[in-house]
Amino acid sequence: ELKVEQNPLFLSMQEGKNYTIYCNYSTTSDRLYWYRQDPGKSLESLFVLLSNGAVKQEGRLMASLDTKARLSTLHITAAVHDLSATYFCAVDFSRGTYKYIFGTGTRLKVLA
Amino acid sequence: DAGITQSPRHKVTETGTPVTLRCHQTENHRYMYWYRQDPGHGLRLIHYSYGVKDTDKGEVSDGYSVSRSKTEDFLLTLESATSSQTSVYFCATANSGANVLTFGAGSRLTVL
16 A cells, blocks of 8 residues: 655644654655645645655755655754644655655644 | 646535536646645545546545546546535646646535
């Protein structure tokens, strides 16, 4: 079964703190994506990770991929209120036809 | 996103009635997707298309059908809507290569 699991599902954190969101997936893939969704809005792309060991950073967010462990992390450094959103990882399990399965999402709330 | 238009954006219907949601893109993207978003489930793939007249099932395809007669349009049909199909439906597109998904604004469907 193709499964993508995220944890935690909910995260409330203080401004200035660091935290990591985890994305585990059930079977081999080397293409993983992170998206952000603001309340009531659509999703927008954050990171594309296309190989084992890939690391991408933008601002206070850094994403990494370990294909052997079937694990991706999204690390938040010195959180600010503007990072409050729901974060999704998505995995492409189907080589060639691009079938993307999403995780359940992590709802992040950064408290001032 | 300006390149993807979903219609209708909001619809209320009764159990047993047919419903068609339309996704129109101007990006000339090869791949198109329909997802539903429900609390606690994240985004779940309903159907996707990897070319004109080429479609495949996703995770939750029962009760849904799709058609893609031209590159720019991907239709999602609920032949006989049920209350369990009350959800927010997102269309997404992607091109070849890294295949980052671009999402439409979403269509909120309520089945009474």
